[in-house]
Amino acid sequence: MARHHYLGDLPKLGETLWYVATWRGQWLAQLTLSAAALKCGVRDRWIGWDFRSQYDRLKLIANNSRFLILPQGRFPNVGSRVLGLLERRVAADWQRHFGHSLLLLETFVDPRRFHGGVYRAANWLALGKTRGYRRTRTGYSDEAEAPKWVFVRPLHRRATALLIHPDRDRLGLTGTPKMQLNAHQMRSLPLCFAAIPDPRRAQGRRHRLPVVLALAAGATLCGLRGYKAMAEWAADLGQAARARFGCRRRRMNGKDHHYEVPSEFVIRDCLVRIDAGALDAALASWQKAWGLIDEALAIDGKTMKGAIDDEGRQAHIMSVVGHESEHCYAQKKSVPCL
Structure with missing residues (x-):
């Protein structure tokens, strides 16, 4: 691959x-299948999924990132023929x-070198062209190339319907639902928490409360749970993402700006001190602006085992959860029945 492919090994x-x-x-040919492209406008519009389900189900797509027919295989x-054999076995191999299995294969063809005849002959669908921007360390290139x-x-006759299906269990997805935040959502999260009063002392306060809460909420939306996981997620953010969240900035080496994230x-400390009702209201406002609109809500009540209130009665919790988004809109302690 490194010797014969014009892009080299991957x-x-x-x-x-x-x-x-x-x-x-x-040996006649070599192929590499890797993770799907994070964003591709023509593909995403063809699938029809929203930002909330896209990141969670992106692993059901694989990218044919390299395809090389060796000189002795012409x-x-x-x-x-090779692509046809690949389609028959790749889902089981994955x-x-x-x-987990695969529902879709994708690939990108440079029209300056190829016209995609091999893929067309193998019944692949040509969706259109990308905008031409490439990923860089700081985001995307300034000009289209x-x-x-x-x-x-598609590896399944209902691939698009399954990719947007609200039932994750039907797709064999396990774990917490995840999503990918875009730049606008990162900037909007701190604004939702701006009205929450900061319970900390002003002395020694390095990170603004809306920024801390926005990072914690962003990590939770991306599937992380626990304080340590939230801090690690924030630490892994690039400088551009930290700037969008409004993180504290300081100069390094006298010239470069470096954005710091909270520990x-x-x-x-912030999450255990703030008012839970104010936090719930702020998250609900963000969900209303950016979240998936649920066609139906489920209301459920639970009796908390071992949780006794000041009057000696067991605590009862009522929750409202959206069917499609699986988002918890509210969770309140209910009034005891007499």
Whole structure:
């Protein structure tokens, strides 16, 4: 791959599998399947998913990031034949190695070099072209470069319907639902918490309360739980993301700006001190502006085992949860029945 492919070899990107096509013991072609592109406008519009479900289900798509037909494999129809063999086994291979199946394959073709004839012959769908911006360490390139053709190949006859299906269990997804925050959502989170009073002393306060709460909420929306996980998620943010959250800025080496994030202690200290009702109202306002609109709500009540109030009665909690988003809109202590 490193010797013959014009882009060279590709390091491991998330969940990655390598394939070799052989004929009578001789290598004919090599393929690399890796993590799907984080954002692709034509693909995302074709699927029809929203920002909340996209990040959580992106792992159900794999990117054919490299496809090389070796010099000794230049036979008629060998490319489409190799792609056909790949489609038959890749879902089972992915399930065996990573614990979940695949619903869709994608790839990008540079029209300056190729016209995608191999993918068209293998019945891949040409969705259109990208805008031409490429990812950099600081975000995306300032100017559009070479737009690429986007091809996809569904591995299930209802691939798009399953990718947007609200039931995660039906897709075999485990763990907490996750999402990916975009730049506008990062900037909006601190604004939702601006009205909450800061219970900390002014002396020694380094991080603004709306920023701390926004980082904690962002980590939770992305599937993290616990103070340590929130702090690690914040520490992994790049400088551009930290700036969007409004993190504290200080100069390093006399010229470069460096944005600092709060520690685990600061996050825990703020969350245990603030008023829970004010925090719930702020999160509800953000959910109303950015969240998925639920067609139905579920109301459920629980008796908290071992939780006794000041009057010696067990605490009863009522919760309201959205069917589609699985978001908890409210959780209140109910009035005891007499």
